[in-house]
Amino acid sequence: MDFHDVRFPARLSFGSMGGPERRTEIVALANGHEERNTPWAHSRRRYDAGVGLRSLDDIAELVAFYEARRGEMFGFRWKDWADLKSCVPSREVHFEDQVIGIGDGETTLFHLVKTYRSGGVEYHRPIAKPVAGSVRIGLHDTEQVQGTDYEIHLATGRVTFAEPPVDGIAVTAGFEFDVPVRFATSRIVTSVASFQAGEVPDVPVVEVRI
Structure with missing residues (x-):
């Protein structure tokens, strides 16, 4: 598997939003009951790496990390501050x-x-x-x-x-x-003006199976 055994900077992931996701297939029956099934044995976690950015230096560190991972190509470690032990x-x-x-x-x-x-x-x-x-x-x-x-x-x-x-x-x-993840976007869009105005880029990451 294409995976770099390095952790996304923990100080940048602190304050990020995210958590587990499950896929459930629901079929509504004619009598009003439901049939529910899941193709996933395990949940999959998603996070937003952009929330923890607080300065232009943080953006530069994020871009360097993204480029080194070749975008979505290589996975990496992610510290989930809400579920790490x-x-x-x-x-x-x-x-x-x-x-x-x-x-x-x-x-x-x-x-x-x-x-x-x-x-x-x-x-x-x-x-x-x-x-x-x-x-x-x-x-x-x-x-x-x-x-x-x-x-x-x-x-x-x-x-x-x-x-x-x-x-x-x-x-x-x-x-x-840590959670094994990869970037879930093919590009990172940043703007100095918007960041200084309080807007942070949307940088999704998603868990990968190991």
Whole structure:
């Protein structure tokens, strides 16, 4: 996949607008009922990178980043300030934040996931872009040592254990993460006059599948 493992400047994404999008196909039946179906197993996030721009220097930094990514060609990391941890934003990451699997005595490869719960229903979101230095892994109630007990692949979110976790033991994780995105526009239109008047360019970005 065409992806540059660099993060969009975090200070420019701070204050940006965006969030998850889902696609639902709705068919209205003759009796007034509906049939609803979704072709997407996972939501897709969209953001506006233009909202966080506050100066002409910010615009110059945005244009440089856009040009280096060749516009829509190459993906990059995006910091979603509203959803960036395995726990709630106000808490510190802990190795027991998320259950990412159950040991079977054979499997050594697990994938980072974040579970969203509401009303007794769960959604498991794959996490493909953990932040370096933030990942903590545990087995049952014991934190493991990176480089000795396991390795983390930062480009995919995969966790590989040196030895398979024993049967029935919970594999847990805590982490910060970025969203893999690309620009969703083939051009950036800027104007010094309009920016000084308080108008910022519309710079959409959209999540990509990894």
